[in-house]
Amino acid sequence: METNRTAYSVSRKSPLLWLAFALMLCSVVARILAFRAHAEIPDQSMLLVVILPVLACAWYVGSLLCSGPERLYRTAVPALAILLFSALVSGQDSRLWLVSFWLCALAAAIAYFGTVSGRRPLRIVEILLLAGLLLLLWPAPSGRLYKASQVLMVLPMAVVVLAMQAQPAAEGEDYVPRWGDRPDGRLVRSLPPISKVGPYIMVERNGASNQMAETVEITELDRYVHEKRRQGYKDFSIMHVILAAYARTVCDFPAINRFLSGQKVYSRDRKLQVVMAIKKEMTLEAPDTMISVDFDAGDTALEIYEKFNKEVQAVKNSSELDSGFDNLAAVINYIPGLALKFTVWLLKTLDYFGLLPGWLLKLSPFHGSIIITSMGSLGIPPIFHHLYNFGNLPIFVAFGRKYRRNEVLLDGTVVPHKYMDFCFNCDERICDGFYYAAALRHMHDILRAPAQLDNPPEVIKPDIP
Numbered sequence: 001m002e003t004n005r006t007a008y009s010v011s012r013k014s015p016l017l018w019l020a021f022a023l024m025l026c027s028v029v030a031r032i033l034a035f036r037a038h039a040e041i042p043d044q045s046m047l048l049v050v051i052l053p054v055l056a057c058a059w060y061v062g063s064l065l066c067s068g069p070e071r072l073y074r075t076a077v078p079a080l081a082i083l084l085f086s087a088l089v090s091g092q093d094s095r096l097w098l099v100s101f102w103l104c105a106l107a108a109a110i111a112y113f114g115t116v117s118g119r120r121p122l123r124i125v126e127i128l129l130l131a132g133l134l135l136l137l138w139p140a141p142s143g144r145l146y147k148a149s150q151v152l153m154v155l156p157m158a159v160v161v162l163a164m165q166a167q168p169a170a171e172g173e174d175y176v177p178r179w180g181d182r183p184d185g186r187l188v189r190s191l192p193p194i195s196k197v198g199p200y201i202m203v204e205r206n207g208a209s210n211q212m213a214e215t216v217e218i219t220e221l222d223r224y225v226h227e228k229r230r231q232g233y234k235d236f237s238i239m240h241v242i243l244a245a246y247a248r249t250v251c252d253f254p255a256i257n258r259f260l261s262g263q264k265v266y267s268r269d270r271k272l273q274v275v276m277a278i279k280k281e282m283t284l285e286a287p288d289t290m291i292s293v294d295f296d297a298g299d300t301a302l303e304i305y306e307k308f309n310k311e312v313q314a315v316k317n318s319s320e321l322d323s324g325f326d327n328l329a330a331v332i333n334y335i336p337g338l339a340l341k342f343t344v345w346l347l348k349t350l351d352y353f354g355l356l357p358g359w360l361l362k363l364s365p366f367h368g369s370i371i372i373t374s375m376g377s378l379g380i381p382p383i384f385h386h387l388y389n390f391g392n393l394p395i396f397v398a399f400g401r402k403y404r405r406n407e408v409l410l411d412g413t414v415v416p417h418k419y420m421d422f423c424f425n426c427d428e429r430i431c432d433g434f435y436y437a438a439a440l441r442h443m444h445d446i447l448r449a450p451a452q453l454d455n456p457p458e459v460i461k462p463d464i465p
Contacts (some may be wrong), residue, residue, distance in 0.1 A: 023159065184367060185266030244301040274294075
C-alpha cells in the first residue's frame, strides 16, 4: 500500500477555517453589490460576473466544511474554478497581464492540488503564487467593490493553506486517502484492464449478479450457539456466527469487501458495514426498518454480538420502531412526487461521482458491505433476493430454517444431521467467480468449526492497491 503521501486536514475548530469562510462570504456580498452598481464592473453577462463565481465560492466553502477535516483534497476542483473566474472579467486589456495572470493561476491551481492531495507538499510555493495573483489583481482597472470581490475570492485559499495540518493515517492503516477515493472506500487502481472495462458494459448491479446456493451442516454451529447462551449471552444466535464468519472470510479474501460505484471498483479494506431489516415484534402488523452496523474484519464473534445487539436494541427499545433511515425517509416523504423523482435522481448523480457525504452514506440502507436476511426466523427456506441498482451493496445473503436429514454411512449406519441452506446474490464485477467460490468454501469451513471465531485472526490480508 502506498505510504509516501501526507494527509492534510483543516479542523472545523480552527479559527483560520472560519476566517476563510468569512472572507469568501464577503467576496460574494461584494460581487453582488458591484453588479447592482453596474458602473463598477465591465459590461459582461450576469452568468460570468455573478452566478458562476458565486457558485464556485459556495462549492469551495461547502467542500471545505464537509471534507476539510478528512479529505481536504476535495477542495481542489472548486479552487481551480475560483482561480479561473478571478481572471475572466478583470477589466484588463493588456495581453501581457492576461498571459501572466493565467500562467500564475494555472501554476497556483497545480500547486494547490499537489499540496492538499499530499502528492507534492508545496505550501510555500502556493503562498507565493497566490500572493502573486493578488498583486496582479490589485492594479486591475475594475471598480473597488468588484476588485475587492476578486481579491477576497483568492485570499481564503491562502488562509486554508496556512491552516492545513498534517494528519497520520488511521490507526492500523498505512493508506492515506487520495484523489478518486470515496468517503466509504478507496479506489482500487491496480485492477486488470478487463475488470476496469467490464462495469461500463454491465452497467446495472442487478444485471451483473450471480446467484449461488450452499448447504451447511450445522451440528457443531448449533452446539456453539447453545454454549454461548449458557455462558450468559442470552440473545446469541446463528446470525452472529454468520456475521463473524463473513468478517473472518474478509480477513483472507478481502476482495469480497469491495463495491462498485460510478463504474469504478472500491475497497473498504477491513471496515465492514452490514445492513439488515428488523421488526420490533414478529407480527403482521409490526413495521420493519433497516439498520446498518459497522464491524472490523478482526472482530471476534463476541465483539460482533455486542456491536450488533447494541444497534438492534437501540431501535427495538425506542417508543417507535425507527432508525436514522426512517427519520431521513420521513423528511424525504414531504417532497412532492415530481420533485421527489428529481431528488432521487440528484442523489444517484451525487453518489455516482462519490459526492454524497459520509453521514448520508451511513444512514442509507443501500450502501454497505453486505445485506443479510433470516428466512429461518419466518420458518421458510431462503430466497434469492435481488441486488439494488441504487447504492453499492454487492452481496445479499439469505439463510433459511434449520432442518434434519438422515444420512446412511458406508457401514449402513443411519446418522441424523442438522442443515441450513444459504442463498447468495453477488455482484460479479468486484471479483471473479473463482475468487467468490474460494471465499464461499472458506466461509463454509468456518461455519462448520465456529470455535475459531472466539479468537482474533492471526493475519488480515490487505486488498490490492
